[in-house]
Amino acid sequence: MEKIIQITAGRGPAECTWVVAQVLKKVLDEAREQELETVLLQREAGEENGTIETTSVAVKGKNAVAFVNSWVGTIQWIGQSQYRKMHKRKNWFIGIFEIEPQKGFSVSDNDIQYQAMRSSGAGGQHVNKVSSAVRAIHIPTGIAVVSMDSRSQHQNKKLATERLLKKLEDETLQQLKNHVGKQWKNQLNIERGNPVRVFTGSDFKKNKVEKSYKGIRQKLKNDLRNENN
Secondary structure: EEEEEEEOOOOOHHHHHHHHHHHHHHHHHHHHHHOEEEEEEEEEEEOEEEEEEEEEEEEOOOHHHHHHHHOOOEEEEOOOOOOOOOOOHHHHHHHEEEEEEOOOOOOOHHHHEEEEOOOOOOOOHHHHHHOOOEEEEEEEOOOOEOOOOOHHHHHHHHHHHHHHHHHHHHHHHHHHHHOOOOOHHHOOOOOOOOOOOOOOOOOOOOOOOOOOHHHHHHHHHHHHHHHHO
16 A cells, blocks of 8 residues: 655745654654655755755555554644744644555556567677577557676566566656656645644654544544455
8 A cells, every 4th residue: 555645834934844854754753663665755955954845755555544644634833933033933834735646557468578689798609699688678658678687588588577677667656756746736725723743842742632533543443444455
């Protein structure tokens, strides 16, 4: 199961971009504790050192749904501005949104075409006489790779397949990065109040949110139940 979230300061000031950076650390740490895999898809740095305007993270694993649901919403930080010491505001808000992932494509054996070719470079008579090199082509996209590492055509075919699959995986990830980088509509949708998590102070300690979680807990249980079915 894979979920994608965007953590954003919206149109908030530098203080909010600092909060985004701190929340990103918390998300990654908590995901690691729950043995979830994370991939940083996109990050836009803020004006101040160490701050982030917006970032997107893919979360993968058995409990990814429950994990993401526990973070999505408004995040509040209560603290004194580090950038404007005389500023009276103590409450700062950022947003975490779920992003609809792009539909990926699967690769079947029928999608790959193989072409035998002669190896080039040093190798003596064997190189000139034996077509041991292999080109693997992904027919739907036209992406191709070549393997001429081995004198065995069978081994080169295996290596070419592995390289092609890796290249397709990298291409899919790049398309996903481009997709989430365009989700700027979330910049306008941050709501103050009713935070799902509250942090305080320069050490960014987590506070208990004084609200009923009965409905939220039930939703998480249902999501887990549906995910495991």
